Amino acid sequence: MPNSEILLTNFAGLLFALSIPVGDTLAMALWFSNLFSNDIGIDLGTANTLIYVKGQGIVINEPSIVALERHTRKPLAIGAQAKEMLGREKPDIEVVRPLRDGVIADFDVTEEMLRFFISKVQKNKLLVRPRVVICVPSGVTPVEMRAVSEAADRAGAREVFLIKEPMAAAIGVGLPIADAVGSMVVDIGGGTTEIAVIALSGIVTSRSIKTAGDELTEVIVQFLKRKHNLLVGSRSAEQIKCAIGTAIGLEEELQHMCRGLEMVQAIPRVINVHSKEIREALAGSVNAIVNAVRRTLEQTPPELAADILDNGIILTGGGALLRGLDRRLVNETGLPVMVADDPLTCVVRGTGKVLADIHGYRNVLE
Ligand SMILES: Nc1ncnc2c1ncn2[C@@H]1O[C@H](COP(=O)(O)OP(=O)(O)OP(=O)(O)O)[C@@H](O)[C@H]1O
Ligand SMILES: [Mg+2]
Structure with a gap:
C-alpha cells in the first residue's frame, strides 16, 4: 500500500477513535484525500490540450505548443505563451507542435508538455500521483496507444486509462x-x-x-501564396479560416483584411480576402x-x-x-x-464524466 494510503487509513481510524460522526468522517476523509491527489481527465489534442480535474471542472485549456531552446531542447514556454511565439521565433528558439495528425510526433516534448500541465493542476497536492483518463484517436495503432500511455505515465500519472476520442466526445455531449x-x-x-x-x-x-482543422489552415496558406503571392503564417491563416471560412454559400459574403509578406518584392502587404475564394480553396x-x-x-x-x-x-x-x-x-x-x-x-468533459464513475464506464476504456 502506498504511504499516503496508509496515512489516509490512519486518519480515518483517528476520527473513529475520536468518535466523530460517520457522515462528517466521510466528508473529512474526502477533503483529506483531495489534499493528496486529483484524478484528472486529459484531452491531449493535436491543436489543444485540456485537463479536467474531478470536482473542479476544466482547469487547463491551452494550445499543444512548446517553445524550446534550440541547442539544449530545454522548454522555454508551453501552451498559450508558446503559441504567441509561433512564427516570431528568434534563431535560438524553436517552436514545435509535438502532436501531428492526432498522434504523438515528438515523444520527449509531449512528455514535457504533459508534465508541465499535470504539475500545474497538482500544485498544492502532496504525495499521491493522479489517476489519469486520456484520449486517443479511434484509428490509433497499439504502438501509438502505448506511446500516449507511457507519456502520461512518465509525466506523473499513477494509473492511466485510455478512451477513444469519439467515445469521450459522445459521453461529454x-x-x-x-x-x-x-x-x-x-x-x-x-x-x-x-x-x-x-x-x-x-x-x-x-x-x-x-x-x-490543420489541413484547412494549411490549404489557406497555400492558396494565398498561389493566388495572391502572399506569404502568411499558420496563425494568420487560422484567423482567416475562423473569420470567413465557410462550407456553403452565404447570403451575404464576408471579407477579411489579411497581412503577410508580398513574395515578389518581399515587402509587408495587406490584402482583402473574400469568403467565396476561401470557400473554393477549402472545398476539397x-x-x-x-x-x-x-x-x-x-x-x-x-x-x-x-x-x-x-x-x-x-x-x-x-x-x-x-x-x-x-x-x-x-x-x-x-x-x-x-x-x-x-x-x-x-472530449475533456467526457473524460470528466468517466472519472466520476470509472467502474461504471469500464466497458468504454481501452
Ligand atoms: N470558428 C472556427 N472555425 C473553423 N475552425 C475552427 C474554429 N475554431 C477552432 N477551429 C479549429 O479547430 C481546431 C482545433 O479543434 P480541437 O481543439 O477540437 O482539436 P484537437 O482536439 O486539438 O485535435 P485532434 O482531436 O485532431 O487531436 C483547429 O484546427 C482550429 O483552427
Ligand atoms: Mg480532439
Whole structure:
C-alpha cells in the first residue's frame, strides 16, 4: 500500500477513535484525500490540450505548443505563451507542435508538455500521483496507444486509462452511449476527423481521416501564396479560416483584411480576402470530410442507421465551428445535424464524466 494510503487509513481510524460522526468522517476523509491527489481527465489534442480535474471542472485549456531552446531542447514556454511565439521565433528558439495528425510526433516534448500541465493542476497536492483518463484517436495503432500511455505515465500519472476520442466526445455531449440505440458523433479536431457510430457502450463503425482543422489552415496558406503571392503564417491563416471560412454559400459574403509578406518584392502587404475564394480553396478538404461521413453511414448496420435518422449526427471539436458545415452535412446526408454546445470541450468533459464513475464506464476504456 502506498504511504499516503496508509496515512489516509490512519486518519480515518483517528476520527473513529475520536468518535466523530460517520457522515462528517466521510466528508473529512474526502477533503483529506483531495489534499493528496486529483484524478484528472486529459484531452491531449493535436491543436489543444485540456485537463479536467474531478470536482473542479476544466482547469487547463491551452494550445499543444512548446517553445524550446534550440541547442539544449530545454522548454522555454508551453501552451498559450508558446503559441504567441509561433512564427516570431528568434534563431535560438524553436517552436514545435509535438502532436501531428492526432498522434504523438515528438515523444520527449509531449512528455514535457504533459508534465508541465499535470504539475500545474497538482500544485498544492502532496504525495499521491493522479489517476489519469486520456484520449486517443479511434484509428490509433497499439504502438501509438502505448506511446500516449507511457507519456502520461512518465509525466506523473499513477494509473492511466485510455478512451477513444469519439467515445469521450459522445459521453461529454451526454449521448445515451450504453443504450441499444445508435448515435453518430463526428469530432473534427486539428489533426483528425473522427467519425463513429456508438451503441451499447461500443464503437460499432468508425472512420478516422487526417483531414481536419490543420489541413484547412494549411490549404489557406497555400492558396494565398498561389493566388495572391502572399506569404502568411499558420496563425494568420487560422484567423482567416475562423473569420470567413465557410462550407456553403452565404447570403451575404464576408471579407477579411489579411497581412503577410508580398513574395515578389518581399515587402509587408495587406490584402482583402473574400469568403467565396476561401470557400473554393477549402472545398476539397470539406468534401473529404463530407464523403467520410457518407461512407461511414453506408457501413452502418440498418437498425442503427434508422436510429441516426431519428436522432441525427452530433458535431464536436473545433472544426465543427466552420460556418455552414452543419447545413452542408444536412444537404448531403438528408439527416438532422447538430453542433454540440461548446464543441471544443466535449472530449475533456467526457473524460470528466468517466472519472466520476470509472467502474461504471469500464466497458468504454481501452
Ligand atoms: N470558428 C472556427 N472555425 C473553423 N475552425 C475552427 C474554429 N475554431 C477552432 N477551429 C479549429 O479547430 C481546431 C482545433 O479543434 P480541437 O481543439 O477540437 O482539436 P484537437 O482536439 O486539438 O485535435 P485532434 O482531436 O485532431 O487531436 C483547429 O484546427 C482550429 O483552427
Ligand atoms: Mg480532439
